[in-house]
Amino acid sequence: xxxxxxxxxxxxxxxxxRLKPYLDAGRLRIFDGSYALVEExxxxxNEFFDGVLLDLGVSSHQLDDDSRGFxxxxxxxxxxxxxxxxxxxxxxxxxTDESALSRIFREYGDEPRAGRLAREVVRRRSAKPFCTSNxxxxxxxxxxxxxxxxxxFARLFQAVRIAxxxxxxxxxxxxxxxxxxxxxxxxxxxxxxxxxxxxxVKNAFRDWSAxxxxxxxxxxxxxxxxxxxxxxxxxxxxADELERATNPRARSARLRAWRNGG
Numbered sequence: 645x646x647x648x649x650x651x652x653x654x655x656x657x658x659x660x661x662r663l664k665p666y667l668d669a670g671r672l673r674i675f676d677g678s679y680a681l682v683e684e685x686x687x688x689x690n691e692f693f694d695g696v697l698l699d700l701g702v703s704s705h706q707l708d709d710d711s712r713g714f715x716x717x718x719x720x721x722x723x724x725x726x727x728x729x730x731x732x733x734x735x736x737x738x739x740t741d742e743s744a745l746s747r748i749f750r751e752y753g754d755e756p757r758a759g760r761l762a763r764e765v766v767r768r769r770s771a772k773p774f775c776t777s778n779x780x781x782x783x784x785x786x787x788x789x790x791x792x793x794x795x796x797f798a799r800l801f802q803a804v805r806i807a808x809x810x811x812x813x814x815x816x817x818x819x820x821x822x823x824x825x826x827x828x829x830x831x832x833x834x835x836x837x838x839x840x841x842x843x844x845v846k847n848a849f850r851d852w853s854a855x856x857x858x859x860x861x862x863x864x865x866x867x868x869x870x871x872x873x874x875x876x877x878x879x880x881x882x883a884d885e886l887e888r889a890t891n892p893r894a895r896s897a898r899l900r901a902w903r904n905g906g
Contacts, residue, residue, distance in 0.1 A: 645671055647688065651678040651726045655703060678727075680814035682821060694830050696822050700815065701837040702726075702805070713777075714805060716797040720777040724805045733808045737774040740807075742766045752812070752840060753803030761787040761800070780804070802838065812840050819848045823872070828906025831876065837896045842880060849875050849902040876901040 646666075650656050656676045666672035677685050679698060706714050713723025713733060722734035731739070740748070742762045750758035764783045765774070774780060784800055785792050806812060822832060836842040851857050853875040857867045880898035888895045 645673060647691075647693070648672065648674045649677055649679050649682065649685075650674075651676070652706065653728065655706070678814060678818075679822065680818040682818070682825070692825050692827050692830075694827055696826065696830070696832040698815075698818075698822075698832070698834045700811070700835060700841050714801075716777045716781055716794075716801045718778055722774055722776060722780065722804075724801075724808045726809050731808065733804045734774050736804055736808050737765055737780060738769050748803055748807045749800060751803075752806045752838075753800045754839065755800060755803070757787055777801075806838065806840070812844060815841060816844050816848075819845070823852065823902075823904065826904040828904060830904045831901055832904075833899065833901045835897055835899050836880075837898075842898045842900070845900050846880070849877075849900055852902060871905060873905040874903045876903055 648659065650659070653676050656674055660667060660674050663672055663674070667674070673687075675685055675688070682688055702714055706712050710717055710720045711723075713721040713725075722732060722737065724733035725731075736748075737745075742765075745762035745765055746758045748758075749755040749761050755761060761783065764787045765780075768774070768779070768783055772779075774783075780801070781797055784796060788796055819832075826832060834841075834845045836845055852872040855871050856865050856869065858865050877900045880900050882899075883891070883894040883897055
């Protein structure tokens with residue numbers, strides 16, 4: 645049986661309708677919840693899996709629905725909440741202090757002018773709160789110049805989305821929990837779409853595959869002393885040219901895999 649999880653209730657509803665024959669046949673079950681909080685789902689608390697697949701980021705369905713606020717298309721709301729609750733992207737831009745905003749733009753958006761953009765956001769919100777995509781696009785253009793365009797907007801909107809949903813923190817928390825729910829020889833596969841996500845996955849898989857994780861100058865090994873499993877992908881696997889041509893959104897995807905040693 646396949647077990648599916650999604651923190652977006654709308655995605656769960658659509659999947660349940662589309663995959664109803666498999667649900668009815670007992671071959672699939674779908675839960676409304678985050679993979680980072682899998683232990684909080686009573687039905688899964690004591691379950692183990694042959695394999696785990698994490699497809700991170702957002703879906704095309706979410707991106708294409710302007711009402712969800714993931715898009716930088718004109719007049720889209722600044723929402724971006726996966727679960728529809730908690731702080732929205734507008735709240736992040738309106739309430740986060742300048743230094744924290746700068747960190748979000750720099751670390752999640754790889755923006756070299758993160759400090760300037762944070763100052764511009766703070767200056768603009770003092771006169772008028774950020775409400776729609778136009779407000780943030782205006783701040784980006786004022787900071788990066790008239791030549792800024794879709795790649796810059798996509799990168800910085802993604803940074804705000806990651807902060808809104810604590811995506812990197814959730815991933816770091818989830819990986820060891822999901823590893824411990826694998827049977828012997830079970831495999832975890834992660835498809836990431838952001839350098840920060842990929843870095844967390846790469847470092848976790850590397851550490852799990854090492855015999856010793858003690859500090860370099862530690863005279864005696866005091867850690868577990870053996871690898872937990874085997875790295876299956878020495879480098880992240882990326883989409884080939886044909887796939888990128890037919891599905892442009894795959895261009896940033898990177899796949900890594902690891903096998904549990906039991």
